Amino acid sequence: MVCPVPxxxxxERMLRGASxxxxxxxxxxxxxxxxxxxxxxxxxxxxxxQNLGAVSHQAVYDVLRALTGAGLxxxxxxxxxxxxxxxxxxxxxxxxxxxxxxxxxxxxCAVGAAPxxxxxxxxxxxxxxAEVIYWGTCPECTTAAKSS
Amino acid sequence: MVCPVPxxxxxERMLRGASxxxxxxxxxxxxxxxxxxxxxxxxxxxxxxQNLGAVSHQAVYDVLRALTGAGLxxxxxxxxxxxxxxxxxxxxxxxxxxxxxxxxxxxxCAVGAAPxxxxxxxxxxxxxxAEVIYWGTCPECTTAAKSS
DNA sequence: TCGTTAACTTGACTCACTCCAGAAAAGACG
DNA sequence: CGTCTTTTCTGGAGTGAGTCAAGTTAACGA
Numbered sequence: 512m513v514c515p516v517p518x519x520x521x522x523e524r525m526l527r528g529a530s531x532x533x534x535x536x537x538x539x540x541x542x543x544x545x546x547x548x549x550x551x552x553x554x555x556x557x558x559x560x561q562n563l564g565a566v567s568h569q570a571v572y573d574v575l576r577a578l579t580g581a582g583l584x585x586x587x588x589x590x591x592x593x594x595x596x597x598x599x600x601x602x603x604x605x606x607x608x609x610x611x612x613x614x615x616x617x618x619x620c621a622v623g624a625a626p627x628x629x630x631x632x633x634x635x636x637x638x639x640x641a642e643v644i645y646w647g648t649c650p651e652c653t654t655a656a657k658s659s
Numbered sequence: 660m661v662c663p664v665p666x667x668x669x670x671e672r673m674l675r676g677a678s679x680x681x682x683x684x685x686x687x688x689x690x691x692x693x694x695x696x697x698x699x700x701x702x703x704x705x706x707x708x709q710n711l712g713a714v715s716h717q718a719v720y721d722v723l724r725a726l727t728g729a730g731l732x733x734x735x736x737x738x739x740x741x742x743x744x745x746x747x748x749x750x751x752x753x754x755x756x757x758x759x760x761x762x763x764x765x766x767x768c769a770v771g772a773a774p775x776x777x778x779x780x781x782x783x784x785x786x787x788x789a790e791v792i793y794w795g796t797c798p799e800c801t802t803a804a805k806s807s
Numbered sequence: 808t809c810g811t812t813a814a815c816t817t818g819a820c821t822c823a824c825t826c827c828a829g830a831a832a833a834g835a836c837g
Numbered sequence: 838c839g840t841c842t843t844t845t846c847t848g849g850a851g852t853g854a855g856t857c858a859a860g861t862t863a864a865c866g867a
Contacts, residue, residue: 531813532812532813532814532863532864532865533864533865534813534814534815534863534864536814536815537814551854552854552855553854565816566815566816567815567816567817568855569815569816569817569818569855569856569857570814570815570816572854572855572856573814573815574814574815577814586738587738588738588739590734590735590736591736593853593854593855594854594855607781607782607784607786609784616782616784618780618781618782619780632766632767633755633766633793633795634755634764634766634797634798635797635798635801636755636757636764636793636795636796636797636798637795637796637801638755638793638794638795639794639795639796640793640794640795641791641792641793641794642791642792642793642794643789643790643791644789644790644791644792645781645784645786645788645789645790646786646787646788646789646790647781647784647785647786647787647788648784648785648787649782649783649784650782650783650784653783653785680832680833680834680843680844680845681833682832682833682844682845682846684845684846685845699823700823700824701823713847714846714847715846715847715848716824717825717826717846717847717848717849718845718846718847720823720824720825721845721846722845725845741822741823741824742823742824
């Protein structure tokens, strides 16, 4: 992480760096994802509207796609969950997902560079990334299950 | 794999082994998934209808869920794709997905038993499975990209 | 400041999937 | 074999994330 609490001008710089136009919805979406990691689209729309007032859901979808395509955001989509977005990009980290409540936490990649794993037999595929999802139970759900 | 070409009676045994009732749609779905690995629900419905005639999509969804819950099928759901099902269960293998055409191939797990990876920091989660998805380009799309 | 072009708004629409209520079939038991 | 109970199947309506399309607005370079 370069800066712990990015400001609007940081987001502006990121957008310009990706040769994207700087607009209020884009800054608001970037800010929302930075402050709410692993948020789904609906939550992001809610946060953006709190900051900006009326913003169409379509705009948020467009912005999310543009920023994901530009590499400023990363889209994650564990099974049985809607799409979620996070701002940590470029460090090839992975995720652990709670089977019970669906909460997500980051897990640093043990290797660091993509692809961090080699396939035993790649079937001729040219592999550029290995995505790892750990499935388990989060601390809250573990204690809740024990006490019940 | 116990048998390379399972027959209807094999499927019947599998169903009884999971204490599930033996019905024609279930056998047809099992057979369809065995002969079309990584097929999506729609394709499965098509194959089942070729064999049985009219079967409601609801029945296929129910059967797929019942068989998945019983551990006879495995549901996989890579990003940007609809749910797919496969018959290889219990060997904790992984998948490689083509970014270009979406095709999926199996990759044997290098370790063998779940979870085959340890997280560097598990945040207190109790992890029982590590799912790996390799992203890349399949041989067909690689040659197609070169020749264009 | 102006024109171009990308971005946003609005609203309808798609598609995978689910829910529901009633009809039909499978398995258990006498 | 015949009846009863439970599970499954049918058909249709419904849900919700996400997309498409046409028109308007606003960013940015000249």
